[in-house]
Amino acid sequence: MNPELRRALEQGLRRVPGMNAATKLLAVRLETVKALLARRLDENPLPVPDAVTPSDIPSVAELGPGDRVLAELDQDGFAFAIHPADVPFFNRRSEKMPRLRYRLHVVLRRGYVCVRKRFIGQPRNAPPGAHLSALLGLFFYNEAAALLRLRDLPSVPRIRDLHLTTRTLFVDYVRGQTLQHQVAERGQKVLDIDLAPLGQLFDPERDRREIEAFASGGGEAYSGRIEEIVRAMNARGVAPLDVKLGNVLIGEKTGALYWVDFERAALEGTPRYREQLAEHHDLVNRWFGLSLPGDGQA
Structure with missing residues (x-):
């Protein structure tokens, strides 16, 4: 096909409502399935240093290390133990805030302690496009593809398994x-x-309160490490668009930082990546005060 005709056709397709989302869904689904066929998940890289091991779980001494659910993670990311012996290990508050878009549990699975993330849909008041994307599995496949690209980074928990039929991820x-x-x-x-x-x-003011409180409370102490993480993710063609303090975790054992949650990440090779990469850099600047190149060069 004539290059000019092809470009005109691509531009025309981009203007079709939902075409970008459909194209992205196809791309991330193919990438995920190809990784499964290549048996990428049969590889067992070492967990990151702050990953919990079965021996860390108090109830393992009583019940053994067999597969089971250990705790539920609520909307704010706090854990609530299933077994009474694990309450001192997991629980940090008494009241649970139900999750809205997916179910998160800490589980023992095949010798690893994993977060099991099962996608269930969108809140009732979400836009129709978000409901459709959830129904078709875009967020699940997008996060799976991103985690597979980032599996060797020391700042991202390892993906251990995934189930296509139930749209479930297992991550350290x-x-x-x-x-x-x-x-x-x-x-x-x-x-x-x-x-x-x-x-x-x-609350639209919550972001502002978080950003100001983080900056005034010594947030600059983390800026260098956050920049390293962002550059490493960008170098692998991943640009998270859900940039917020709740997606950066401080490991309890070492104090290292980890980036979590990639369901809304922009991925290189999918529609509007360069535009979304620039948006990602703007968000990183807003939240963490980091100036990164808008062209995506790491």
Whole structure:
């Protein structure tokens, strides 16, 4: 096909409602299936240093290391133990905030302690496009493809398994505190459980409060490490668009930083990647005060 005609056709298709999402879904689904066929998940890279091991779990001494659910993770990322012996290990508060878009559990699985993430849909008040994307599995396949690209990075928990039929991911469980939790401990009302009784779960001022509190509370101490993580992810063609303090975790054992949650990441090779990469850099600058090149060069 004539190059000019092809470009015109591509531009025309981009203007068709939903075409970008459909093209991205096809791309990330193919990438994920190809990785499964290549048996990429049969490889067993070492967990990151802050990953929890079965020997860390108190109830293992009583029940053994067999596969089972250990704890539920709520909307704010706090864990609630299933077995009474594990309550001191997991529980950090008494009230649970139900999750909205997926179910998260900490599980023992094939000798690893994993977060099991099962995608279930969108909140009732989400836009129709988000409901359709969830129904078709875009967020699941997008996160799977991103985690597979990032599996060798020391700053991203390892993906261990995935189930296509149930749209479930299994990723090493890193125990620690998010940067958002740090801000909340200093008295800022930034957690979902703080805002839900007020009917302000989607409070537009929350981001501003988090950003200002993080910057005034010594956030610059993390800036160098966050920049390294962002550059490493970008070098592998991954640009998370859900940039926030709650997606950066401080490992409890070493204090290393880890980036989690890639369901809304932009991936190189999918529509509008360069545009979304620039958006990602703008968000990183807004949240962490980091100036990164808009052209994606690491």
